[in-house]
Amino acid sequence: MKYSIFSLARNAVSYHENWSAAWRSPDPKPAYDVVIIGGGGHGLATAYYLAKEHGLNNVAVVEKGWLGGGNTGRNTTIVRSNYLLEANAHFYEHSLKLWEGLSQDLNFNVMFSQRGVLNLAHTPAELDAFSRRGNAMRLNGIDAELLLRDQVRRMVPLLDCSPAARYPILGGLLQPRGGNARHDAVAWGLARAADARGVDIIQNCEVTSIRVRAGRVEGVETTRGYIAAKKVGIAVAGHSSHVAAMAGLRLPIESHVLQALVSEPVKPILDTVVSSGAVHFYVSQSDKGELVMGGDIDGYNSYAQRGNFPIIEHVVGALVALFPCFSRLRMMRCWGGVMDMTLDGSPIIGKTPIGGLYFDGGWCYGGFKATPGSGWVFAHTIAQDRPHRLNEAFTLDRFAAGRTIDDKGMGPYAWAH
Amino acid sequence: MLLIICPWCGPRDQTEFTYGGDANVKRPANPDTLTDEAWANYVFIRENPRGAHAELWHHHASCRRWFKVRRNTMTHEILATAKLDEELPAGT
Numbered sequence: 260m261k262y263s264i265f266s267l268a269r270n271a272v273s274y275h276e277n278w279s280a281a282w283r284s285p286d287p288k289p290a291y292d293v294v295i296i297g298g299g300g301h302g303l304a305t306a307y308y309l310a311k312e313h314g315l316n317n318v319a320v321v322e323k324g325w326l327g328g329g330n331t332g333r334n335t336t337i338v339r340s341n342y343l344l345e346a347n348a349h350f351y352e353h354s355l356k357l358w359e360g361l362s363q364d365l366n367f368n369v370m371f372s373q374r375g376v377l378n379l380a381h382t383p384a385e386l387d388a389f390s391r392r393g394n395a396m397r398l399n400g401i402d403a404e405l406l407l408r409d410q411v412r413r414m415v416p417l418l419d420c421s422p423a424a425r426y427p428i429l430g431g432l433l434q435p436r437g438g439n440a441r442h443d444a445v446a447w448g449l450a451r452a453a454d455a456r457g458v459d460i461i462q463n464c465e466v467t468s469i470r471v472r473a474g475r476v477e478g479v480e481t482t483r484g485y486i487a488a489k490k491v492g493i494a495v496a497g498h499s500s501h502v503a504a505m506a507g508l509r510l511p512i513e514s515h516v517l518q519a520l521v522s523e524p525v526k527p528i529l530d531t532v533v534s535s536g537a538v539h540f541y542v543s544q545s546d547k548g549e550l551v552m553g554g555d556i557d558g559y560n561s562y563a564q565r566g567n568f569p570i571i572e573h574v575v576g577a578l579v580a581l582f583p584c585f586s587r588l589r590m591m592r593c594w595g596g597v598m599d600m601t602l603d604g605s606p607i608i609g610k611t612p613i614g615g616l617y618f619d620g621g622w623c624y625g626g627f628k629a630t631p632g633s634g635w636v637f638a639h640t641i642a643q644d645r646p647h648r649l650n651e652a653f654t655l656d657r658f659a660a661g662r663t664i665d666d667k668g669m670g671p672y673a674w675a676h
Numbered sequence: 677m678l679l680i681i682c683p684w685c686g687p688r689d690q691t692e693f694t695y696g697g698d699a700n701v702k703r704p705a706n707p708d709t710l711t712d713e714a715w716a717n718y719v720f721i722r723e724n725p726r727g728a729h730a731e732l733w734h735h736h737a738s739c740r741r742w743f744k745v746r747r748n749t750m751t752h753e754i755l756a757t758a759k760l761d762e763e764l765p766a767g768t
Contacts, residue, residue, distance in 0.1 A: 500724035511720035513697070514749070559678075559695045560749045562726045567677050567752075569691050602720045659716035671719050674695055 262366050281447060282454035287461050290487035291319045293641060294479055295494055296466050296502060298322025299331040300442075301619055301626065302494035303449035303460075304634020305641070307365075310456035312635070313642035318458045319488075320450075321481055323465035327446030330497055333564075333596035334627040335519050335551050337532055337543065339376040339437035340401055343392045344666050346652035347605060348399040353649055354632025355436060361631055367448030369440045370546065376437030377406070377415065379535040379581075380430045389432035396434070404433045415533060417582050425580040426538050439532060439543055445630055469505040475614035476506070492617045492641050494633075497597035498562070499620035506613055510621070511602045511658050513673040516561035517553065517624045518570050520593035522585070524548030533581070540577035549591065552578055556598060556624065558674040565595045598624050603663035604676035608637055608650040617641050618655060623676055678752060683759045684739045696732030698722045699744045699764075726750055730764055 260266055260279055270278055293309060295302045298320045309315040338358050340351035362368050380386040386405075393403035407430045412420040420428045450460055461483070468480040469491065478487035495502045500510050525548050534541030542552040554574040557566040571593055579586045601607060601621035606629065608619045619637045622629060632649070639647035646654070657663055669675040678690035704710055704718055723729065729749050734742050746755040746764045758764045 498726075501726055509717075509721050510724070511716075511722070513722050513724050559747075560697075560724065560729055560731065561752065562749050563752055567690065569677070602722075658720040659712045661712070673697070673722075 281451040282460055284462065285459045287319060287321070287464065287481070287483055287486050288459065290478070291459070292317040292488070293490045293492065294318075294486055294488035295320045295492045296479065297493065297495035298326045298450070298460060298462060299329050299494065299496070300327070300445050300449065300630035301496065301622075301633045301637070302492075303446060303453055304631050305492060305494060305619065305637045306458045306460075307449050307453040307456070308634050308638035309642060310453060310458055313638060315642055316457035319461055319486065320453070320458060321461045321464045321466060321479070321486070323463070325462050326450050326460070327443055330596045330598075330626060331442055331446045331630075333519070333594060334442055335541070335543070335553050336439040336442045336545075336627060337376065337437070337541070338371070338440055338628040339434050340628070341376065341378070341392065341396055341403065341432065341434045341437065342666055343395050344664055345399065346664050347666050348396060348401060350632055350636070350649045350653070351629065352399065352401050353635065354629050357631035357635060358440065358628075359436075361445075361448070365448040365452045367444060367451060369444045369448050371438065371440040373436050373438040374543075375433055375435045375531040377411070377531055377533050378432045379411070379418075379428050379533065379537075380432070381426050381428060381535065381537045383429065385537060386430050389430070393432050402434055402436050404435065406431045406433055415529070415531060417529065417584050418533070419581060419583050426535065426577075437532065441546070442627060449634075466502065466505070469502075469616070471506055471613055471616070476616040490615045490617065490641055492619060492637060494619045494637065496599045496620045496622045496626050499599045499618070503618065506611070506616055508611060508613075508618075510607070510655070512621050513560055513600045513602075514562055515556040515558065515598050515600050515673060516563055516566045516595040517556045517598045518566040518574075518593055518595045519551065519553040520571060520574065521545070521549040521551050521591050522588040523591050525550070525588070535577070535581065538577045538581070540574060540581070542578060542582075550578070550585065550588065556600070556674060557595075562597050563595065564597060598622070600673035600676060602658070602671040602673055603665040604667055604669060605664035606633070606653055607655050608633065608653045609640055609646050609655060610644070611655060678754065680733060680745065680754060681757045682735045682739065682741075683743050683757050683762075684741055685735060688735070688738065692735060692737035694734040694736045696734055696742060699730040699732045728755060
């Protein structure tokens with residue numbers, strides 16, 4: 260059923276009790292052309308674009324829990340494409356362009372709001388680096404504006420822009436087309452659109468092993484039985500090392516916990532996304548009115564989906580230092596998600612040494628904004644058995660070949676990216 | 677909050693420590709003759725288990741020594757610690 264003002268009116272007559280389910284819940288078939296492991300945003304987007312752009316409908320997405328119950332439902336929903344290096348810039352910009360049309364494309368409102376993403380600069384050196392990054396972005400056709408302190412103050416009057424501030428603000432780099440989206444709606448909209456094109460979405464079905472014979476993938480063993488597949492795509496960021504090990508692959512990835520927290524809801528007060536790399540902090544306001552904020556990863560390997568107090572204390576301290584007016588807001592809840600941290604800070608999307616097995620992961624803490632772009636290029640890679648122009652740099656073998664994509668120049672330390 | 681038992685100073689808050697990653701990474705003895713593959717394994721490939729993980733920590737706020745910790749990555753439980761020249765007791 261197409262969602263529209265007419266379907267809304269029609270269902271209002273029956274007191275909204277007769278809406279059909281947004282997607283089916285079929286039993287797994289014995290065999291598929293493509294099985295995608297992982298029913299988060301990336302896996303669902305991959306299945307959707309496989310069906311829509313490549314005509315592959317005999318596709319299953321297998322998910323160990325429920326849709327959007329992993330990192331898709333745990334992130335802080337920020338979308339941007341403000342990268343320095345070309346491979347990252349072009350890939351994330353393509354993803355941002357897909358975001359701009361995603362609600363219409365899916366016939367599902369993902370509440371994409373281009374409210375701008377502002378990175379604060381606190382030192383002259385940082386401002387110089389932002390000027391360089393902003394120029395690189397503009398040369399790549401991406402919007403970027405370098406702001407000085409007075410412009411930052413006019414744009415976000417709540418920020419403490421006084422010279423005596425704990426973290427003095429000298430300026431910032433603004434990407435006006437950045438913003439955020441409703442993360443649950445992204446999972447639901449993609450699932451509904453993929454299902455409408457014939458994709459089977461199988462929840463509560465955990466992959467327990469990957470069957471490989473003579474260097475080629477044959478299918479997956481799951482908690483709901485064996486499923487044969489000509490091709491298998493892994494999109495399980497957070498648990499990539501665990502799943503890839505089922506096929507004997509070792510990855511340049513560490514899993515770390517990243518926390519986020521929200522305040523009690525307040526009336527609209529912050530109409531953009533503000534972040535500070537130097538202070539390790541970012542904040543935005545959700546449509547429900549909560550301030551959504553976070554900072555660094557906790558910094559040690561973890562699959563626990565929860566972190567510890569030092570980071571929470573740091574994040575709240577940074578909030579109050581940058582925005583003194585928020586000092587009496589109470590924090591409502593906090594949570595953690597498991598991040599695939601690659602050792603160069605960029606994702607891995609491409610073929611593996613095993614025929615018919617493809618890998619998409621290593622999203623560090625930036626996977627949400629990549630959701631449609633990741634699905635777009637991963638679907639292409641699976642359908643054509645070769646990478647798309649936009650992901651040919653993101654190979655698994657770039658580490659041995661000396662072609663790492665280290666946007667921040669941090670070196671091989673997962674906790675530094 | 678993690679309570680980490682430094683083999684030199686005893687139990688202390690996690691804020692006194694810096695993480696150092698996989699404790700089993702060893703610099704190859706023969707870098708001149710190593711293949712690119714083997715070198716990349718040393719620089720980039722890490723153990724990333726769900727469960728017991730042998731890792732390095734640095735007690736930066738006190739004795740400034742590196743040491744080994746075996747910690748459960750699912751529960752954050754500290755299972756054992758040892759000095760660098762000691763073996764970590766086996767654990768799960």
